[in-house]
Amino acid sequence: MLVAVDCIIFGFDGQALKLLLVKRHIEPEKGKWSLMGGFVQPDESFDNAAARVLHKLTGLEDVYMEQLCAFGNPGRDPIERTVSVAFFSLIDINKYIQQISHEYHAEWFPVKEIPPVIFDHIQMIEMAKDKLRTKAAFHPILFELLPEKFTLPQLQSLYEGIYDASLDKRNFSRKILSTSLLVKQKDKEKETSKRGAFYYKLDRKKYLNKFNAFLNFIPNHHKLK
Amino acid sequence: MLVAVDCIIFGFDGQALKLLLVKRHIEPEKGKWSLMGGFVQPDESFDNAAARVLHKLTGLEDVYMEQLCAFGNPGRDPIERTVSVAFFSLIDINKYIQQISHEYHAEWFPVKEIPPVIFDHIQMIEMAKDKLRTKAAFHPILFELLPEKFTLPQLQSLYEGIYDASLDKRNFSRKILSTSLLVKQKDKEKETSKRGAFYYKLDRKKYLNKFNAFLNFIPNHHKLK
DNA sequence: ACAAAAGTGTTCTCGTTACACCCATGT
């Protein structure tokens, strides 16, 4: 059997959560969109293969990646029995823009407007979206989608986008700051408002320590019926 | 590459959480303990393969199973490059006892006293234990470990075992009953106490509906630092 | 002056916790 990896790559442009897809330039299904993927090499772990594939497309290293699920239904690849281990990764979309490789025809799509994709990639994408929401509710992973310096309104709009909810900014900032994961900077971001919003940076050390703490960002999650 | 599945099979005997291992009767590592596994057949999905493997060992069908993670480090199998998709499953240990297959030398081990196992199976086991705890904190999956009729003290001792914590029985019963997932029976279990404890059954319909609701069974989970 | 977004405090509600006594029954 052939063994591949596929990467579900998320980015956030300040407005919407986006997904990076490549246009497939080989048969089968040439011309359709696809997740970036590749075969696992004989001497390679899955993690390495996924990191390699992501690097090849984006030029980025040390990216947040996590194994999502293995897909292996017979017939998922119409040509040959191929199993694929899907990974989801979160990147700072700005870094990508600088380092884009032109070897592939890649494009960002809002997660709400995914074009037709090959094989079972739509299932992978749905599963990844779901996992992102679940994980982000309890782990501070969304910072991985933001640049090093960001503002609270930016962070809030990211949470709002991902949960399709509008959050109260007073409650939001209190909750986020109470984690003491953020360090306020002296300078402000002044492009989106006249007054300007203070930048914050992530305290990487605390971030690593607290990563496994439950954070409970979803409002009303315990009221869900 | 070879593609296999391995099953991490949990059971609960009323005292401790246990894991079902088989004694390996082929080389390499003959005589050591191992998860029950098998190769994925050409026409088989992973889920089917795992269900088949589990059925072969236990005789059980329609068991709670979930894909855990794919393991594929080169060298994990010293003979040949083999990737394995690990599944974790929860079974009613009593059903197993009735239907045990004698084809394999299988034995239950308390999860706290796992003997040496082959390859990377110990990693799989650790990951499965972790996932069980995380998942059970928000989803009512632990019922899968109990017989159809069970008492609140039994259920509580299961939670206590899994989280290594002692829970207040008043708070516990209030919380569990507030989900209205349980239906009180008329009869009592009278073996472990003189007074006897009422049996409950799971309301399967509500169980399926509420499965994805967050339930928050871990006390103080949000206070973890 | 005014429009537009940032920033900040308090009250109320409701879920979580801590805690102690009575009940049923077999010996």
Place this chain on the structure above:
DNA sequence: ACATGGGTGTAACGAGAACACTTTTGT
């Protein structure tokens, strides 16, 4: 009668939610 485990109610606490006004500054 007593020992053993089953079953229940209440008060205090704390986290989350709801909510409105002031500040800054570019135009």
